[in-house]
Amino acid sequence: MSTDTSTNIQNKEFETESGVLATIKELRHSGTAIGGLLIVSLLLVMAIVSTVDIILLDNAIIKSLFGDPHEMNSLQIYAPPSMEHPMGTDQYGRDVLGRIIYGSRVALAIGIIAVGIGFFGGVTLGAFAAYKGGYVDDIIMRALETLYSIPGLVLAMTMMAILGPSIYNLFFAYGIIGIPAYARVIRSEVLSIREEEYIDAAKAAGLSNSKILFREIIPNGLSAVLVQATLSMGSVIIGAAALSFLGFGVQPPTASWGRMLNTAQSALLIAPWVAIFPGLMIFITVMGFNMLGDGLRDAMDPRTSLRSPKMESLEEYADRVDDPTKADPAGSDEWLAGTAVSGKDARKDATDGGERR
Amino acid sequence: MSLLEVSDLRTYFYTDGGIVRAVDGVDFEVKAGESLGLVGESGAGKSVTVKSLLGLIDVPGKVVDGEIYFDGQALHEMSDQELRQNVRGSDISFVFQDPMSALNPVYTVGSQIAEIVEYHTDRTETEAWDRAVTLLDDVGIPDAEQRADQYPHEFSGGMRQRVLIAMALSCDPKLIIADEPTTALDVTIQAQIIELFEEIQEKYGTAIVYVTHDLGVVREVCDRVAVMYLGKIVESAPYDELYQDPHHPYTQMLMRSVVTPDQDVSELEPIQGTMPSAVDPPSGCRFRTRCPRTFDECGRYEPPRIQVGENHDSACLLHDDQFEKEEPTLHLGSEVAETNSTSGTRGAHDE
Numbered sequence: 001m002s003t004d005t006s007t008n009i010q011n012k013e014f015e016t017e018s019g020v021l022a023t024i025k026e027l028r029h030s031g032t033a034i035g036g037l038l039i040v041s042l043l044l045v046m047a048i049v050s051t052v053d054i055i056l057l058d059n060a061i062i063k064s065l066f067g068d069p070h071e072m073n074s075l076q077i078y079a080p081p082s083m084e085h086p087m088g089t090d091q092y093g094r095d096v097l098g099r100i101i102y103g104s105r106v107a108l109a110i111g112i113i114a115v116g117i118g119f120f121g122g123v124t125l126g127a128f129a130a131y132k133g134g135y136v137d138d139i140i141m142r143a144l145e146t147l148y149s150i151p152g153l154v155l156a157m158t159m160m161a162i163l164g165p166s167i168y169n170l171f172f173a174y175g176i177i178g179i180p181a182y183a184r185v186i187r188s189e190v191l192s193i194r195e196e197e198y199i200d201a202a203k204a205a206g207l208s209n210s211k212i213l214f215r216e217i218i219p220n221g222l223s224a225v226l227v228q229a230t231l232s233m234g235s236v237i238i239g240a241a242a243l244s245f246l247g248f249g250v251q252p253p254t255a256s257w258g259r260m261l262n263t264a265q266s267a268l269l270i271a272p273w274v275a276i277f278p279g280l281m282i283f284i285t286v287m288g289f290n291m292l293g294d295g296l297r298d299a300m301d302p303r304t305s306l307r308s309p310k311m312e313s314l315e316e317y318a319d320r321v322d323d324p325t326k327a328d329p330a331g332s333d334e335w336l337a338g339t340a341v342s343g344k345d346a347r348k349d350a351t352d353g354g355e356r357r
Numbered sequence: 358m359s360l361l362e363v364s365d366l367r368t369y370f371y372t373d374g375g376i377v378r379a380v381d382g383v384d385f386e387v388k389a390g391e392s393l394g395l396v397g398e399s400g401a402g403k404s405v406t407v408k409s410l411l412g413l414i415d416v417p418g419k420v421v422d423g424e425i426y427f428d429g430q431a432l433h434e435m436s437d438q439e440l441r442q443n444v445r446g447s448d449i450s451f452v453f454q455d456p457m458s459a460l461n462p463v464y465t466v467g468s469q470i471a472e473i474v475e476y477h478t479d480r481t482e483t484e485a486w487d488r489a490v491t492l493l494d495d496v497g498i499p500d501a502e503q504r505a506d507q508y509p510h511e512f513s514g515g516m517r518q519r520v521l522i523a524m525a526l527s528c529d530p531k532l533i534i535a536d537e538p539t540t541a542l543d544v545t546i547q548a549q550i551i552e553l554f555e556e557i558q559e560k561y562g563t564a565i566v567y568v569t570h571d572l573g574v575v576r577e578v579c580d581r582v583a584v585m586y587l588g589k590i591v592e593s594a595p596y597d598e599l600y601q602d603p604h605h606p607y608t609q610m611l612m613r614s615v616v617t618p619d620q621d622v623s624e625l626e627p628i629q630g631t632m633p634s635a636v637d638p639p640s641g642c643r644f645r646t647r648c649p650r651t652f653d654e655c656g657r658y659e660p661p662r663i664q665v666g667e668n669h670d671s672a673c674l675l676h677d678d679q680f681e682k683e684e685p686t687l688h689l690g691s692e693v694a695e696t697n698s699t700s701g702t703r704g705a706h707d708e
Contacts, residue, residue: 133416134416196458197453197454197455197458197459198458198459198460198461198462200413200453200459201451201453201459201460201521201524202461203413203445204411204413204445204446204450204451204453205445205446205450205451205473205476205524206440206441206442206444206445206446206447206473206476206477207441207446207472207473207476208441211476215472216461219463219464220461220462220463
């Protein structure tokens with residue numbers, strides 16, 4: 001009993017996310033979302049491997065595969081794609097593929113850290129504003145909307161110009177820029193959740209304001225912000241690449257896709273591969289995040305179901321009746337057998353119907 | 358000594374359409390272990406009254422006047438924080454009307470109860486969880502240990518109401534305020550929940566304020582009844598006495614509008630008209646606009662609550678000697694006249 005209970009308590013934090021978890025489970029019915037998830041996972045693997053490689057193995061992996069992405073080779077300047085350099089080399093003879101893999105680290109770090117700053121800052125501010133209401137709400141939201149009204153790239157460039165170009169300032173700048181969007185989303189969620197009876201119940205139970213806000217309200221509104229976060233991941237990566245392209249962001253010799261595009265433009269005609277591959281990577285990454293975000297949004301919208309209802313439910317139904325352990329123990333076997341057949345038939349019919357059409 | 362003593366409670370809502378006098382001078386008391394039914398039609402101010410006790414009125418509402426003494430503490434003088442730490446959820450707990458929406462959908466029911474226990478007592482997480490399981494078992498949830506680990510959507514309405522009651526009991530309150538706890542349930546489940554309240558009262562000796570518009574429910578649960586009309590208590594009496602001998606015209610009409618098994622439906626008499634707006638209540642007696650026995654003085658004086666029996670009072674000028682001779686003038690059916698004469702003499706006698 002006591003061990004059971006302690007596991008229950010330990011699992012509590014995990015289980016609080018059940019709304020989010022259920023949504024993620026729902027995602028498996030969406031092809032787009034799975035595609036997005038694959039792209040994002042691939043990027044994640046690339047980023048993790050290159051990070052491990054840099055920190056622990058002193059570039060051993062990348063060297064053994066393509067050569068050091070920071071190592072210059074004056075004999076191999078602008079070498080076209082070949083077996084040795086699958087994506088060619090750049091103006092210093094550095095391997096483009098190696099640099100792209102290393103660049104994924106920077107792109108993802110910017111995506112995750114900047115979105116993280118925006119997410120937590122936005123959720124806290126927006127939820128606080130909505131919960132307090134009145135002039136607190138007005139002050140916070142008007143300030144954030146002012147921030148929101150300035151185009152992101154212009155604001156980022158200004159901030160980078162003031163703070164000085166460095167990757168940490170890049171995180172910071174894009175984090176700040178993201179705050180208003182999250183704040184607005186969570187605010188509207190909180191405003192509606194605040195009226196729910198369980199919030200009144202929590203108040204009547206004597207819970208403190210902060211506990212009500214963070215334990216009762218925010219977990220219920222989190223799913224909408226999560227979609228916003230995934231969708232904005234792509235735009236943050238593009239924005240960061242744009243800043244690096246303009247020279248404000250990541251500084252050489254760190255490999256970053258935006259930076260690579262910047263240096264590639266001078267040789268666009270003689271060595272297009274130096275520009276094409278980083279550009280392609282940015283495109284794929286952003287698309288991956290957007291596909292995932294779209295899938296998440298659909299999964300969370302109660303009006304749309306990602307499953308195709310007819311096919312899936314019948315299949316599940318047939319599976320369920322086939323499996324005696326899952327079948328209704330009260331029902332007779334004969335009855336079950338009958339439905340199992342009819343279930344399968346119905347499914348077949350549905351398939352046939354689909355093919356005929 | 359009374360557990361809860363409320364005097365001259367006034368809660369107003371400052372809306373664009375004017376000041377809504379939702380609760381306008383309410384006095385009542387609850388003794389330890391007693392159950393009081395607060396009865397009235399929708400909009401009479403029952404819920405606002407009980408929410409005012411715990412300072413749960415949100416803007417634009419405000420408790421503008423009144424004294425609330427609970428167990429020797431002056432609740433009306435406490436800050437929000439003091440109420441939170443010492444009263445809400447621990448000494449006085451609340452059961453809400455709609456069990457479907459009064460539980461947070463993202464937490465298991467066990468952890469929701471444990472949270473409150475942990476917050477108000479010194480218990481550790483594990484102890485709080487054990488307490489939650491015990492409570493769920495106490496309120497009649499089978500397999501409490503497994504069920505504690507489930508989410509609200511996995512419970513039926515009646516079971517959720519049981520969970521809410523378990524939550525209300527979690528810190529051994531001296532008073533439970535139940536705000537129409539059976540209204541959202543179907544009749545068979547209602548009976549079970551009412552039974553549960555009776556059991557709780559027997560077992561723990563908790564005082565209960567039971568807000569309802571259902572006189573049948575009141576009969577089951579309550580020792581005493583206070584009838585509210587438009588922000589005021591018009592009559593208060595032990596249930597049996599009120600049932601047999603209602604004094605206030607409103608209570609009499611209320612009794613006649615309730616279906617009882619041994620009654621022909623054709624005998625039912627709905628109360629004519631609707632309750633006037635609390636923004637601009639009628640002068641004098643607030644019920645006079647719908648009262649069949651209203652007379653001129655009704656608009657001039659606000660009737661005080663006149664003692665008409667032991668523990669029985671009614672706020673109607675008819676009970677006052679001074680006006681007793683006055684002939685009731687308007688819309689007077691013979692049946693009403695009969696009741697009138699008995700209640701009138703009786704009121705006069707007690708005065």
